[in-house]
Amino acid sequence: MKWMQELQKNVTTGEELACCFPDIQSDRRTEEMIRKYPVSIPAYYLSLIDKDDVQDPIRKMCVPSFGELDLEGDMDTSGEGENTVLQGLQHKYSQTALVLSTDRCAMYCRYCFRKRMVGKVAEETAVDRESVYRYIREHPEITNVLVSGGDAFLNENSVLQEYLENLTAIPHLDYIRFGTKTPVTFPQRITEDGELKELLCRYGKKKQIYVITQFNHSREFTEQSEAAVKCLQEAGIIVKNQTVLLKGVNDSGEVLGELLKCFTRMGIIPYYVFQCRPVTGVLNQFQVPLLRGYEIVEQAKNMQNGNGKCFRYIMSTRRGKIEILGKGAGDNEMIFKFHQAKRQEDKGRIFVRTLGPDDCWIE
Numbered sequence: 001m002k003w004m005q006e007l008q009k010n011v012t013t014g015e016e017l018a019c020c021f022p023d024i025q026s027d028r029r030t031e032e033m034i035r036k037y038p039v040s041i042p043a044y045y046l047s048l049i050d051k052d053d054v055q056d057p058i059r060k061m062c063v064p065s066f067g068e069l070d071l072e073g074d075m076d077t078s079g080e081g082e083n084t085v086l087q088g089l090q091h092k093y094s095q096t097a098l099v100l101s102t103d104r105c106a107m108y109c110r111y112c113f114r115k116r117m118v119g120k121v122a123e124e125t126a127v128d129r130e131s132v133y134r135y136i137r138e139h140p141e142i143t144n145v146l147v148s149g150g151d152a153f154l155n156e157n158s159v160l161q162e163y164l165e166n167l168t169a170i171p172h173l174d175y176i177r178f179g180t181k182t183p184v185t186f187p188q189r190i191t192e193d194g195e196l197k198e199l200l201c202r203y204g205k206k207k208q209i210y211v212i213t214q215f216n217h218s219r220e221f222t223e224q225s226e227a228a229v230k231c232l233q234e235a236g237i238i239v240k241n242q243t244v245l246l247k248g249v250n251d252s253g254e255v256l257g258e259l260l261k262c263f264t265r266m267g268i269i270p271y272y273v274f275q276c277r278p279v280t281g282v283l284n285q286f287q288v289p290l291l292r293g294y295e296i297v298e299q300a301k302n303m304q305n306g307n308g309k310c311f312r313y314i315m316s317t318r319r320g321k322i323e324i325l326g327k328g329a330g331d332n333e334m335i336f337k338f339h340q341a342k343r344q345e346d347k348g349r350i351f352v353r354t355l356g357p358d359d360c361w362i363e
């Protein structure tokens, strides 16, 4: 397929990085870093980077730095291992099943919370898909499935069709979601593949299909990425967005506010703004303290109309998705609420914590 050939041209080696970015050396240390956490940058996404600016936010999201070798943090901050019921299938919240359909992505984001596996190992992905479908069929409490990865749209169309054929036939599923960043990093996967659009159109008539994508900066909205979003919308897909709050990328009220405005303009539903997780190789580079994060989110919200405010600022933890609701009465007090909980006793629970200025996470 043409899109697969196109991906072969991605920047993946130290030598190629050094050709694009004069400040990067093609040496043993760079190659070691890439071996640990693979690099893959599509030509399209590369073209969005201001090559003269080492602090460019688009660059920060895709070009590696030695900070990734920092060992602090955790590789599985939201307890994905303990929620895995079959290889490649997680069942944390009773109504939702999550499928890790591939370990491949068009681009490997430097802040990825699945850094332990993306582009590296297929041990966590769903190889026995028949067992996955059987598990979902046998659990009527599951009302929706998120097919993710990696990037769900890095699967061949025949695999996507198989997911759609099986999942749309399960009566207790209300809808199906695909997690893909291709509209942002590799829009031609959508715009230049008529077969994919036709599949989504066809199966969307059986059950509602959502695409969950991840724009993090307004500069990612281009003629090409907007065309990809429009293409999905024309196929009847509801496009939702999850942004990650990232130091040096979108950690100002103005930058985040401009991004949120793009969503309402494009008819994309802003779903979550995620607190960046304390992942090894990520936290020291990208996490924003919670007190500061709350201020940024509030400032960004104040730039929106009602539609632009319909997202939640969320931490995805082992016990569930916790919303950062607002400031408490005391100094540095923050109010939190379980938006999704693994345990019954946590459902809807509200609690208060006093935070230090550098606290980026709570346990």
Ligand code: SF4
Pocket: 104, 105, 106, 107, 108, 109, 111, 112, 113, 114, 118, 149, 150, 151, 181
């Ligand atoms: S597209 Fe998603 S899964 Fe892939 S590297 Fe980026 S954040 Fe991780």
